[in-house]
Amino acid sequence: MTSVLPRSIERTAAGPAERSIPRLKSRAGRSSLVIGGLLIALIVMALVSAGAGQLHVPPAEVLGSVLQRLGLPNGFEPTHPNGAAALWNIRFPRLVMGLLVGAGLGVSGAVMQGIFGNPLAEPGVIGVSAGAGVGACAVIVFGWTFAGPMTIPAAAFLMALVTTLIVYGLARRGGRTEVVTLVLMGIAVNAVAGALIAYLVFLGDTAAREQIVFWQLGSLNGSRWEQVQVVTPLVIAGLIATWTLAGRLDLLALGERAARHLGVRVERLRLTAIVLTTLLVAAGVAFAGIIAFVGLVVPHVIRMLIGPAHRWLLPGSAIGGALVLTVADLVARTAVDYADLPIGMLTALIGGPFFFWLLMRTRSRSGGWA
CATH class of the missing domain: 1.10.1220 (Arc Repressor Mutant)
Structure with a gap:
């Protein structure tokens, strides 16, 4: 049957849902192209x-x-007689470790920004890195060897988990967790952890102090296949689990009340996201040390490129984080002859100014902090 309505009326009667379909397809196509380009x-x-x-x-x-x-x-x-040995014994383990750590940090930042509803959030807010630092520094200073060569990573991983649980437990009241309280508790715990690390540095000898300083700045130097085998299942499981939260994180962006009306269990979602973020960050920090700003910068850049939808944002942040850490490690190994620069120093040199720009941009768009 031929429509007798004018074209303008037909377009109006089509409704916003039908008119938005081409826009959604265009956005999905752009997101696919961006992620494909990042992967290449x-x-x-x-x-x-x-x-x-x-x-x-x-x-x-x-x-x-x-x-x-x-x-x-x-x-x-x-063609070099030692080429294959150098690749498989030294460089490939370091490269794979960087890919895993970068992907974990990137996704963790995207999840934390989704949970807090703030693009300025990053994994360090809940004290994961600070707690890991306390555990690692304690092992270095006191010379504990309860896990053999894996003692430092094991202590860092365990303390990261404990610190996160403390922050979440202190912020939880009446079965609910307020975001502002969680952030403030994280700041307080980070301050206490910083004081403990300073005290441990004071107690340690010269060798221990040098090791602590280098560990706090982050490095992939000395990565081995044995360490990669430990980190790989943790990071892969964490990445898959966080991707399953994508739809609920999108609903949470509408606000807690709206998300609850749509069937999202906000508290369960928040707890699950925090646990998965802790898993991803702790697994990387335990072996690579503290690497700052990757979880802040990467998700925000990816969000500017492909939008806020988490089904695209999470894989994009994983690839972007891996790419950033691969480039940073390349610079760390080659910028100075016969030296290995700390990766955390390089990421901070880039992330610090970016954070300042993002802070001023957010302030100007919101018209102030009132």
């Missing part, structure tokens, strides 16, 4: 980073070595 950039940077260093291995030979290990001879294997 990550692969390229991984090949470049693995081959860079005192013993240079071209990217084609790096890829050829990987394909050879997969049972695909290709004629591009490393």
